[in-house]
Amino acid sequence: MKSLLTLINELENKLPFIAQKKEAVSQATVGWHIEHSLLALVKMISAVEHSNPADYKWTFNIKRSIVFSAIVGIKRSFSSERLVAWHFSAIACVHKKVARRCCVL
Numbered sequence: 001m002k003s004l005l006t007l008i009n010e011l012e013n014k015l016p017f018i019a020q021k022k023e024a025v026s027q028a029t030v031g032w033h034i035e036h037s038l039l040a041l042v043k044m045i046s047a048v049e050h051s052n053p054a055d056y057k058w059t060f061n062i063k064r065s066i067v068f069s070a071i072v073g074i075k076r077s078f079s080s081e082r083l084v085a086w087h088f089s090a091i092a093c094v095h096k097k098v099a100r101r102c103c104v105l
Contacts, residue, residue: 004041008038011034011037011038012090014030014034015034017030018030018031018034
């Protein structure tokens with residue numbers, strides 16, 4: 001898994017293409033996708049900062065159980081930093097695919 005710094009650097013490398021848009025890929029510009037990725041990161045970090053692990057109460061959820069049991073090798077105890085990095089990596093992957101299709105690299 002890539003580090004947060006690596007993912008942010010990848011987004012930074014796309015800054016010269018912020019005005020580009022390819023309507024066949026997305027109605028939004030590359031800049032919008034970069035902004036959306038960074039806003040999502042800020043929200044995730046804020047949620048982690050304001051969360052209190054002592055307040056967590058597990059409740060049974062059949063959908064969650066099915067999804068997590070289907071994923072081989074998932075760990076139940078992610079560190080906060082790894083969890084944020086994993087979520088941001090997923091978001092950046094989607095936006096990177098859009099940026100790759102829109103940008104002249």
